[in-house]
Amino acid sequence: MTLAMFVTFIMHILLGLPLFLTLILTAVVGFFFLDINMVGRMLPQQFFGGINVFSLMAIPLFILAGNLMNSAGLTQRLMTLARTLVGHWRGGLGYVNVVSSVFFAGINGSAVADTSALGSLLVPAMKKEGYSVPYAAGLTAGSSLIGPIIPPSIFMILYASLTNTSVGALFLAGIIPGLILGCGFMMMNWIYARRAGLAASGEKPTLARVLSASWGAFPALLAPVIIVGGIVLGVVTPTESGALTVLYVVVIGLMTGQLSLGRFWSALVETARLTSAIFLIMAASAAISWLLSYAQVPKSFVAMLEPFIDQPILVLLMLSGITFVTGMFMEEVSALMLLTPIFVPVAMAAGIDPVHLGVVITLNITIALITPPMGACVFVAAAVSKIEITELFKTIWPFVLLALSVLLLLILFPGLTLWLPNILGGYS
Numbered sequence: 222m223t224l225a226m227f228v229t230f231i232m233h234i235l236l237g238l239p240l241f242l243t244l245i246l247t248a249v250v251g252f253f254f255l256d257i258n259m260v261g262r263m264l265p266q267q268f269f270g271g272i273n274v275f276s277l278m279a280i281p282l283f284i285l286a287g288n289l290m291n292s293a294g295l296t297q298r299l300m301t302l303a304r305t306l307v308g309h310w311r312g313g314l315g316y317v318n319v320v321s322s323v324f325f326a327g328i329n330g331s332a333v334a335d336t337s338a339l340g341s342l343l344v345p346a347m348k349k350e351g352y353s354v355p356y357a358a359g360l361t362a363g364s365s366l367i368g369p370i371i372p373p374s375i376f377m378i379l380y381a382s383l384t385n386t387s388v389g390a391l392f393l394a395g396i397i398p399g400l401i402l403g404c405g406f407m408m409m410n411w412i413y414a415r416r417a418g419l420a421a422s423g424e425k426p427t428l429a430r431v432l433s434a435s436w437g438a439f440p441a442l443l444a445p446v447i448i449v450g451g452i453v454l455g456v457v458t459p460t461e462s463g464a465l466t467v468l469y470v471v472v473i474g475l476m477t478g479q480l481s482l483g484r485f486w487s488a489l490v491e492t493a494r495l496t497s498a499i500f501l502i503m504a505a506s507a508a509i510s511w512l513l514s515y516a517q518v519p520k521s522f523v524a525m526l527e528p529f530i531d532q533p534i535l536v537l538l539m540l541s542g543i544t545f546v547t548g549m550f551m552e553e554v555s556a557l558m559l560l561t562p563i564f565v566p567v568a569m570a571a572g573i574d575p576v577h578l579g580v581v582i583t584l585n586i587t588i589a590l591i592t593p594p595m596g597a598c599v600f601v602a603a604a605v606s607k608i609e610i611t612e613l614f615k616t617i618w619p620f621v622l623l624a625l626s627v628l629l630l631l632i633l634f635p636g637l638t639l640w641l642p643n644i645l646g647g648y649s
Contacts, residue, residue, distance in 0.1 A: 222254040222516055226509070240552050244505030251512040264508055271507020271558075272500050274382050275460060281496040282463025283373045286444070286470050287328045288488035293474030295441040296338060298434075299324040305434040311421040312414025314347045315360055319406045322364040324438075326371035326399060327445030331495075332590050335365040336598045340605035351419050355616040358606035362591045362598040362613075363620030364406045369587045371399035372449050376557055376583045378459060379503070383561045386575045388459045389452040390642040394580045397637050398627065402584075405623050440473045453645060499554055506558035519563045526567050536571040537578070537632045540564050541585050545625075548589025553597075557586050580638045581631055588624045591617055 229250045233243040245264075252260045290296050300321045307316035318339060325335045340361040347357035369376045372392030381388045413419075426434075435442075448466055451457040457465060474480025513519070529535050544564075547556050561582065568578045590598040593614045603610040631637055 222251055223513070223518060225254060226251045226512070234550075240555060241501040241505045244502065244509060244555060248505065248508040248512060251509065251516075255512065255515065263511070267508040267511045268504045271504045271510075276378065276382050276388065276458070277500075277503075279373075279378050279388075279459040279463040280375050280499065281492055282460065282467055283375065283378075283448075284331065284495055285488060285492040286463065286466040287331065287334060288491050289467065289470040289474060289480065289485070290328050290441060290444070291338060292484035292488045293470060293477065293480040295438075295444075295470070295473065296325060296328065298438040299328075299441050300339075300342070302434040302438040305426050305430055309421060309425050312352075312410050312417075312419045313422055314343060314350055315352065315357075315410035315414060316407055318343050318347070318357075318360050319364045319367075319403050319410065322367045323371065323399070323403045324441070326368045327373075327448070328441065331375065332365040332368040332587060333597050333601055335368045336362055336601045337605060339365070340602050344602075344606045350422065351417060352413075353417075354606055354608050355613055356413060358602040358608060358613055359617050359620050360406065360410065361606075362596075362602040362617065363624065364403070365598050366584075366587045366590065366624055367399050367402050367406075370395045370402060370580075370584055372396065372445065373459075373463075374583060375499070376553070376586055377579060379554065379557055380561055380579045380582060381459075383558070384565055384575055384579070386579055387642075389449075389455075390576045391579050391583075392449050393453060393641040393645055394576050394638040395583070396641055398580055398584060398631055401630065401637070402624065402627050405627055406620070409619070409623060440477075444469065502552060502554045503558055506555045510559060510562050513559070514562060519566045522563050523566050523570055527570075530567075530571050533571045533573050534632060536567060537573060537581060540567065540578075541581060541628060541632065544582060544585040545588065545592075548586050549592045550595060552595070553586045553589055556589070557582065574635065574639060576642055577631075577635045577638050581628065584624070584628050584631065588621060588628065591624070592621055593617070 226247050230243060230247045233246055248264060249260060252264065300317070303317045303320040303324060307313060307320055310316055321339055322335055325338065340358065344354065344357045344361060348354055372395055374392070374395060377391040377395060378388060380386065381391055444466055447469060448462050451462045451465065452459055471480065526536060526539065529539070544556070544560055547560060564582065565575070565578070568575070590596050599613055599617055600610060603613045
């Protein structure tokens with residue numbers, strides 16, 4: 222059954238069918254081998270059951286909050302603050318690119334959205350300052366990986382819904398890895414700026430300028446505090462936190478006069494478009510996950526890795542390798558939905574903390590956004606930079622290797638992910 226499902230999936234992907242249709246057809250093939258009479262009963266049940274989860278309502282709300290931030294001009298204020306803080310350094314715009322990604326990460330949790338927003342503004346400016354366009358586009362795509370790691374994170378919410386793991390603990394666990402990733406890209410930019418002979422531009426900012434930029438960006442900087450703080454303190458659920466953040470952004474947008482009715486409607490339409498795509502894939506993936514569980518694939522996977530079960534680091538390395546290869550050829554949400562139910566029993570048997578596993582899988586799935594041949598962020602970066610996708614794929618590998626190095630660091634040192642949840646969230 223599983224072999225027939227795999228062949229069906231690959232065949233329809235190669236034919237160019239939309240992913241959710243491919244997943245549904247793959248599920249139908251699975252039911253044909255299991256019991257074709259179950260299609261009419263179990264397929265709709267699993268399809269709708271996969272998205273009929275209250276915590277998943279947080280996803281469209283966080284996406285809407287991010288879109289409203291863009292519409293209200295708050296993301297531009299974050300970029301102004303980043304430029305004020307690090308724009309005067311040698312290779313300053315590269316640092317601005319990374320720092321802006323860190324700021325943006327606390328708003329929408331979408332790497333693709335960050336690539337689009339930052340790339341259209343910063344890549345042309347970086348080109349004028351002497352950066353090569355492939356490097357500027359690669360840095361934009363690479364630093365956007367910070368988005369799904371620093372909370373809020375769509376991938377972490379999905380993982381939490383599949384494993385009953387604390388969203389608050391996952392959000393806290395992603396902060397340090399996200400900052401490490403940002404520092405890594407800043408070090409890469411430091412090396413590039415010196416090799417390329419880039420000069421420093423602008424004067425060192427005065428305290429007054431820093432305070433002015435910080436005050437302007439304060440409403441946007443407060444949003445992540447509301448999101449993470451409310452969840453960790455137990456004041457609100459992730460869904461309620463998303464709704465509260467949307468309300469907060471709307472109020473700020475109306476107070477500043479930058480959120481018009483037209484911009485609000487555009488944000489709603491974009492949110493509906495992106496959410497519908499994500500939820501269709503999640504629903505179709507849920508049916509396949511049920512089939513794999515019914516066929517006892519997770520149990521067989523645990524048995525296959527049983528000889529290594531007393532070596533958690535080795536198990537994590539093997540799971541990461543499978544995730545990395547899968548992510549290269551499969552859309553990230555569907556990969557997360559399909560792999561998580563299979564991986565979790567193995568991880569639990571090996572004594573791996575579910576929060577640690579969640580961050581490792583999230584980063585691994587996120588890295589797939591910049592790996593050939595299906596890296597979505599690379600396609601977006603190439604489009605906004607007006608360069609050939611093949612040229613960018615050739616130059617993206619140093620950014621992939623840096624992200625993989627951070628992933629290896631997290632696997633070897635679980636404390637990097639678990640320290641904050643233990644200290645601030647009381648997680649154990």
